Amino acid sequence: MKFQRVANDKQTKARAGSITTDHGTIETPIFMPVGTVASVKGVHQRELKDDINPDIILGNTYHLYLRPQTPILEQAGGLHKFMNWDRNILTDSGGYQVYSLSSNRKIKEEGVKFKSHIDGSYHVFTPENVMEVQRKIGADIIMAFDECTPYPCDYNYAKRSMHMTHRWLERCLTHLKKTPLTYDYDQTFFPIVQGSTYKDLRQQSAEYIANAGAEGNAIGGLSVGEPAEEMYAMTDVVCSILPEDKPRYLMGVGTPINILENIALGVDMFDCVMPTRNARNGMLFTAHGSINIKNLKWANDFSPIDEMAITFVDTEYSKAYLRHLFTVNELLGKQIATIHNLGFYLWLTREARKHIIAGDFRAWKEKMVKQMDNRL
The missing domain is CATH 3.20.20.105 (Queuine tRNA-ribosyltransferase-like)
Structure with a gap:
């Protein structure tokens, strides 16, 4: 295995790197x-x-x-x-x-x-x-x-x-x-x-x-x-x-x-296990806070699950449809939520990497922490 540091953030201890093994390269944070x-x-x-x-x-x-x-x-x-x-x-x-x-x-x-x-x-x-x-x-x-x-x-x-x-x-x-x-x-x-x-x-x-x-x-x-x-x-x-x-x-x-x-x-x-476990219970993570998709407020919300469109499910299905799937205990609802949450977690660490390399990680991190500390 080989580990290489690509960049260090000057205001925090964050670093971007890569790990190389016989099965490929892992870009960090991951x-x-x-x-x-x-x-x-x-x-x-x-x-x-x-x-x-x-x-x-x-x-x-x-x-x-x-x-x-x-x-x-x-x-x-x-x-x-x-x-x-x-x-x-x-x-x-x-x-x-x-x-x-x-x-x-x-x-x-x-x-x-x-x-x-x-x-x-x-x-x-x-x-x-x-x-x-x-x-x-x-x-x-x-x-x-x-x-x-x-x-x-x-x-x-x-x-x-x-x-x-x-x-x-x-x-x-x-x-x-x-x-x-x-x-x-x-x-x-x-x-x-x-x-x-x-x-x-x-x-x-x-x-x-x-x-x-x-x-x-x-x-x-x-x-x-x-x-x-x-x-x-x-x-x-x-x-x-x-x-x-x-x-x-x-x-x-x-x-x-x-x-x-x-x-x-x-x-x-x-x-x-949080992104997958919470997904199966109807909890979605987004850049602007968490969503309990089982709540009645989403019953007639036909907007996309997440307009950021990190994965295909985010714009292919609406919040109302996903809530319906959970209401009727349809397995597809859990699958959609799981793909969304995992996609978001990978997006988050990859975005962190970009900002470490760009040199503005600390400001971006503080903004994201404030945004995500909400229940929508």
Whole structure:
């Protein structure tokens, strides 16, 4: 993997860059649509390429391990071929999903024993076997196995968890060196900074991760219910320590405003289920604020969904029609809303990139944050 910085904003820590892998170039800042189970929910791969057009999407090790299972993916030739996606893929290690199964898992130094949410069967994830699973899935960027702490989190627990995440990182690195590539292209490994919302722990973790010398670095545990101000403060601390010549990935974040504020702090990569999940519930994001399309006020509004026309659905359908589809629980409504939201998120990060290069990112960001903080 190669990371190149193209421009740095002079008034913030925002930067524009490019990441090149064997599956193509990723222009940063970038939002990565979440394709948890080898599918971005409600979107054909053709629509994803032609209309939303992301350079990279995300898959999840935990879910893919359970279904369709790694032997199936290996027989198919890896996740790219299985889902017919010839661009970049990043896989989360499953640490966050294990965190979300708090009542059905047991964490020990060796790893995590958890109960499948599908059939109740028991499984164990260790740093070693998670590396093997990600080799077989075949993503371009793979993540270290870590523990994601909840919010709020006791300081002593956060400290113990952080140190265990660091020990697990060493085990990931050791095992990865022993595990050959499964397919005929390279994979890049990102470790993850933890430490909850404690500044000293975040500093320690960022320094440890920076010293690991990986080709890129991730920031975890900051999309678990903490106030936005805490998120920004911790991101700022971490980005001031992580090397400038490596991409920085803030995991699981967030709202459009969260993304712009974190770009300003020096983050390059984002993922979140919010645009797709909110779309399925009738919430649309726009440059002028959010829309609850289920509201009665849209029943006879025949204007386009979004006159900015980022994707084809924005002008092909009206607000009244989209509201009707949600009212009658028609699947097409969720699909339209999903395409719109994902298109908007990609537009937002690409527009941020343009303004970083142009040198007026800060003024544009402040205007956009004010505009988007509305309910239409």
